[in-house]
Amino acid sequence: MSVSNPRAELGAFLRHRRGxxxxxxxxxxxxxxxxxxxLRREELAIMSGVSPDHYQRIEQGRVNPSVxxxxAIATTLGLDDTERAHLHALAAAHRGPSAPRHGRRRHDQRTxxxxxxxxxxxxxxxALNHCRDVLAWNTLxxxxxxxxxxxxxQDRNMVWLMLTDPALQDLYPDWETGARAQVAMLRRASALNPGDSRIQQLVGRxxxxxxxxxxxxxxxEVRExxxxxxxxxxxxxGQLSLAFQVLHPSAAPDVELFTxxxxxxxxxxxxxxxxxxxxTS
Known part of the structure; x- marks a missing residue:
């Protein structure tokens, strides 16, 4: 399995959600x-105030729909804020993947x-990057x-660990909910970063x-x-009860810092x- 072409993924996402x-x-x-x-395709189109022909072209990836x-489509489908953002990211696929802004030296310094x-x-x-790779951690x-x-x-990734490490399955009492959320967050990242080679490698693996x-x-599914x-x-x-906050450093807005x-x-x-x-150790 590989990451789908974002233009095709838009149609697949719409078909899945109207179903x-x-x-x-x-x-x-x-x-x-x-x-x-x-919903049938025509029903979603009419309820969204869009012509059935135009909506069909959207699902087929033949037009770039307006905001x-x-x-209107997101409202009819009842999408939440994260799902709406995902829909817009998929529709922006014609822009293609962004070029890296920093070289290796800058990456090393940021880490x-x-x-x-x-x-x-x-x-x-x-700290995690957009792929859910663990970039930094403290002793605790x-x-x-x-x-x-x-x-x-290559294994230092929260999606990979949640799905393949038995120790983490024992650590999380509600493991399935947590693991499924990690997959949904990776799905969201794939739309925000079309053509990202690390995401493609991770999804295939x-x-x-x-x-x-x-x-x-x-x-x-998409989550944030x-x-x-x-x-x-x-x-x-033993059993620990914890709260967490996710912070975004201004110098690295694509990084999630979990505390x-x-x-x-x-x-x-x-x-x-x-x-x-x-x-002491």
């Missing part, structure tokens, strides 16, 4: 004899800066999730190693993380003990 909308949910009468579930048309920043957080922290972040430093560089990835990738809470079953500390902090006294004490152990 999830019941006609009666948008005010159309329920009818029998439908060959496929959801207004995309917004070094991120490592220094993450190291100074008191709580667990790590490694103690909490996994020892990123011993992993081969995951497709040959994980049946779950193939199943969830085909759903075309900004903040939340999670429970972890840590092998030595974790405890939500109860038991977790706070466990993290203090873990920090003391890490310092």
């Amino acid at each position: 999830l909308v019941a006609p009666q949910a948008i005010g159309l009468p329920a009818t029998t004899g439908r060959r496929v579930p959801g 207004q048309v995309l917004e 070094a800066d991120l490592s220094a920043l993450v190291a100074h957080f008191n709580g667990p922290a790590f 972040g490694a103690e909490l999730i996994t020892d990123f430093g011993v992993l081969p560089a 995951l497709s040959t190693h994980s049946d779950r990835f193939v199943q969830w990738w085909a759903l075309r 993380k900004t903040a939340g809470t999670k429970t972890l079953n840590h092998p030595s500390l 974790y902090y405890p939500t109860d006294d038991t977790t706070a004490e466990a993290l203090r003990a873990l920090s003391a152990t890490s310092t």
Whole structure:
């Protein structure tokens, strides 16, 4: 499996999403004899104020729809903010992949800066790029999730680890929800970065190693993380209750900096003990 051409992916995304909308949910009468579930192409077009012929051309990748048309279609489909942004990103595929803005030296300097920043957080922290590669982490972040430093560089990726590392399946009580979210975030990144070679390599590799990835990738779900809470079953500390915030450094807006902090006294004490152990060792 490879990342689809974004122009073709737009049509696939629209077909999938209209298949999830019941006609009666948008005010159309329920009818029998439908060959496929959801909305027909003509129904979505009419309810969005678009001619059926124009909408057909959009699904076929033959026209570049306007922002207004995309917004109307998104409203009919009931897309949330993240899904709307994904739809617009797919429609912008004709621009092609952006050229890298920085050379190798700048990349190395940015990684070094991120490592220094993450190291100074008191709580667990790590930084991810758009592909979900782990760029930097502090000691508590490694103690909490996994020892990123011993992993081969190509395996140092949260989607890969969630889907292939049994230890992470044990760490997350609701592993399926978390792993599926990672796939959805990679799907979003693939639309925002068309032609990205790292994403293509990662999708191909995951497709040959994980049946779950193939199943969830085909759903075309998209997600974005900004903040939340999670429970972890840590092998030595027991159950931990944590909140997290996702920050974007102004010098590296494509980087997500995850910072974790405890939500109860038991977790706070466990993290203090873990920090003391890490310092002495």
